[in-house]
Amino acid sequence: MTFLDALLFHSPALIIAIPLLSAFLMPLVSRIHGKLRNIFAVSMIGLTGCVIGVLATDVLANGPRVYIFGAQDIALPLVRILFEVDSISIFMAIITILLAFIAVIYSWSFMNHQDGLDKYYTLFLLLLTSALGMELTGDVFNFFVFLEISCITSCALIAFWIDEGEALEAAFKYIVISSVGALFVLFAVGILYAQYNALNIATLANALQYSFLDKIVLVLFLVVLGMKAGLAPMHMWLPDAYGRAPPSVTLIIMSATLASFYGILRVVFTLYGNVLTTSIRFDLPLNTIVGWVLIALAIVSILIGVIMALIQSDFMRLIGYTAVAEVGYMFLAVGTGIAALGTPYATVALQGGIFHVLNDALDIGLLFLVAGAIYYVTKKRSLDDIGGLARNMKFTTIFFFIGLLAVAGMPPLNGFTSKFLIYESVYQLNPILSIIALLCSILLLAIFIKVLYAAFLGPQLPDLKDVKEAPRSMLLAMGCFAALAIIIGLFPNLFLDTLVKPAADALLNHAQYITTVVGGI
Amino acid sequence: MIEYIPYVAVICMIFIGLYAAIFRRNLIKMVIGITIIESGVNLFLITLGYREGGVAPIYTSLPPGTTYPEQMVLPVPQALTLTSIVIGVAVLALMLSLVMHIYRKYGTLDVQKIRRLKE
Numbered sequence: 001m002t003f004l005d006a007l008l009f010h011s012p013a014l015i016i017a018i019p020l021l022s023a024f025l026m027p028l029v030s031r032i033h034g035k036l037r038n039i040f041a042v043s044m045i046g047l048t049g050c051v052i053g054v055l056a057t058d059v060l061a062n063g064p065r066v067y068i069f070g071a072q073d074i075a076l077p078l079v080r081i082l083f084e085v086d087s088i089s090i091f092m093a094i095i096t097i098l099l100a101f102i103a104v105i106y107s108w109s110f111m112n113h114q115d116g117l118d119k120y121y122t123l124f125l126l127l128l129t130s131a132l133g134m135e136l137t138g139d140v141f142n143f144f145v146f147l148e149i150s151c152i153t154s155c156a157l158i159a160f161w162i163d164e165g166e167a168l169e170a171a172f173k174y175i176v177i178s179s180v181g182a183l184f185v186l187f188a189v190g191i192l193y194a195q196y197n198a199l200n201i202a203t204l205a206n207a208l209q210y211s212f213l214d215k216i217v218l219v220l221f222l223v224v225l226g227m228k229a230g231l232a233p234m235h236m237w238l239p240d241a242y243g244r245a246p247p248s249v250t251l252i253i254m255s256a257t258l259a260s261f262y263g264i265l266r267v268v269f270t271l272y273g274n275v276l277t278t279s280i281r282f283d284l285p286l287n288t289i290v291g292w293v294l295i296a297l298a299i300v301s302i303l304i305g306v307i308m309a310l311i312q313s314d315f316m317r318l319i320g321y322t323a324v325a326e327v328g329y330m331f332l333a334v335g336t337g338i339a340a341l342g343t344p345y346a347t348v349a350l351q352g353g354i355f356h357v358l359n360d361a362l363d364i365g366l367l368f369l370v371a372g373a374i375y376y377v378t379k380k381r382s383l384d385d386i387g388g389l390a391r392n393m394k395f396t397t398i399f400f401f402i403g404l405l406a407v408a409g410m411p412p413l414n415g416f417t418s419k420f421l422i423y424e425s426v427y428q429l430n431p432i433l434s435i436i437a438l439l440c441s442i443l444l445l446a447i448f449i450k451v452l453y454a455a456f457l458g459p460q461l462p463d464l465k466d467v468k469e470a471p472r473s474m475l476l477a478m479g480c481f482a483a484l485a486i487i488i489g490l491f492p493n494l495f496l497d498t499l500v501k502p503a504a505d506a507l508l509n510h511a512q513y514i515t516t517v518v519g520g521i
Numbered sequence: 522m523i524e525y526i527p528y529v530a531v532i533c534m535i536f537i538g539l540y541a542a543i544f545r546r547n548l549i550k551m552v553i554g555i556t557i558i559e560s561g562v563n564l565f566l567i568t569l570g571y572r573e574g575g576v577a578p579i580y581t582s583l584p585p586g587t588t589y590p591e592q593m594v595l596p597v598p599q600a601l602t603l604t605s606i607v608i609g610v611a612v613l614a615l616m617l618s619l620v621m622h623i624y625r626k627y628g629t630l631d632v633q634k635i636r637r638l639k640e
Contacts, residue, residue, distance in 0.1 A: 148608045165626045172619045179612045187562050194569045
């Protein structure tokens with residue numbers, strides 16, 4: 001076994017182990033020197049990224065890969081913890097590590113003058129570990145553990161600016177919601193274990209009978225993970241948390257949110273994949289019901305997100321509501337993919353939804369970084385107190401302009417590519433849904449044009465005469481996002497063919513996921 | 522019939538906890554509610570793991586006259602419960618420390634008076 005083979009064999013464990021161990025080394029390293037701590041964080045996240053890259057090339061070429069803790073091959077799979085990595089998991093892992101890498105570069109300058117940075121980076125790396133763990137694990141109990149880690153660490157990070165009362169409030173709201181949610185996931189895991197005597201997803205999916213208890217489990221999973229992903233009736237923690245956390249933290253909390261979204265995909269398409277077309281009563285198959293429920297909630301999310309964003313004056317909170325709307329778009333596409341399962345446009349919808357995960361991460365991430373840059377130089381949150389910043393912050397203005405076009409789905413940028421797939425496929429299910437989505441997208445453009453005028457154009461305010469451009473590392477982070485947004489917008493097929501289509505196929509072809517584990521016994 | 526009593530208790534605890542977490546206005550009482558939910562879920566897992574006449578899966582300390590491995594209990598639910606208790610302690614500590622900071626900041630524990638992030 002050469003070094004590369006060994007690296008590949010152990011890569012699922014390494015992807016978790018590197019950030020986890022470096023999180024606990026962080027307090028030690030930061031005692032030596034502040035700069036060393038930053039270099040350590042960047043290099044460890046970069047190293048994790050390299051391992052993910054190695055694993056991604058293998059998974060995309062050779063199909064799902066299983067890693068069993070404490071055993072060479074699949075012996076006694078019932079009592080082992082195993083990681084199962086397929087194209088959708090690796091797609092989400094790439095997004096997570098991308099967000100983490102950009103966020104850690106941004107933190108270099110942004111968090112420069114704060115204290116308690118050793119704790120900041122420790123929590124940051126733990127949150128990264130939990131998001132990656134949720135995406136790679138093949139075990140429902142393991143999923144719960146990583147969900148709880150993400151809940152604890154994100155709560156602590158939201159309250160990082162602890163001298164602000166609102167940050168504490170947002171953090172408390174978040175931990176109440178997510179810890180109750182996580183306990184219900186544990187309850188659902190208990191019900192599954194009681195019935196099938198197994199905890200790994202593939203074995204459970206193979207054995208699932210779709211009894212009354214299984215329906216309860218499905219509802220629990222959908223409600224809790226939908227809540228953690230920021231779906232409409234329980235979205236209210238999201239703008240609070242996103243708006244009050246430091247923007248570099250928001251990026252990595254967003255990756256945990258997207259991991260919950262991935263959890264819904266995994267539960268619906270893989271865990272319930274075998275029974276998705278069985279009807280419950282009135283000849284309505286399960287997929288129609290789940291699909292339409294998700295579509296209804298998604299439309300509500302889009303409307304609430306856009307309408308609430310219209311009336312906000314706090315810049316970061318405004319972007320938080322936009323993020324709710326963007327989550328709505330993802331669920332709209334996935335709901336269509338579930339409701340119309342089996343038709344050609346359902347596959348297109350699913351691809352659009354998965355592609356939108358990447359684009360949402362880039363667009364909303366870019367906007368948050370811009371908002372953070374403005375906060376860094378002016379120390380002001382409200383749009384009423386800032387104006388005319390374009391004179392002194394040329395690059396930030398350009399990046400904001402790119403971000404606003406991307407988030408509104410304008411053609412040469414990445415938001416357009418995925419939103420177009422969503423409109424096109426949703427239109428075939430029901431034209432009205434597509435029209436609502438399109439109109440709300442235009443409203444988003446209007447909202448951000450308003451922000452552009454309020455913050456960047458117009459007369460220069462007297463107390464903002466001496467503001468400087470944001471520091472270099474922050475510009476670099478924003479530049480990376482903007483460059484990716486443009487590249488994806490210009491060459492969407494490159495990403496669609498190599499990453500998104502395999503991911504959608506992995507979800508639809510759940511039999512492959514199951515036989516990789518169950519067939520090996 | 523008597524074997525269903527723990528499950529009834531589980532459901533009761535979860536609903537009492539949910540009631541406290543949703544409708545109580547005092548932050549400490551909300552925290553207590555969440556802890557009650559957690560205990561309910563832990564009780565559920567432990568009840569699932571109970572087997573009539575089972576023994577702990579330790580080869581060196583088997584009681585005389587047991588047939589193994591038939592009578593041994595797979596200790597997965599117990600392991601899950603232990604993990605969940607440890608996580609619960611961490612969440613509880615974090616919540617209480619947040620409550621402490623909120624009290625220092627606002628001087629009250631009433632949710633209605635604290636809410637500044639409204640719209």
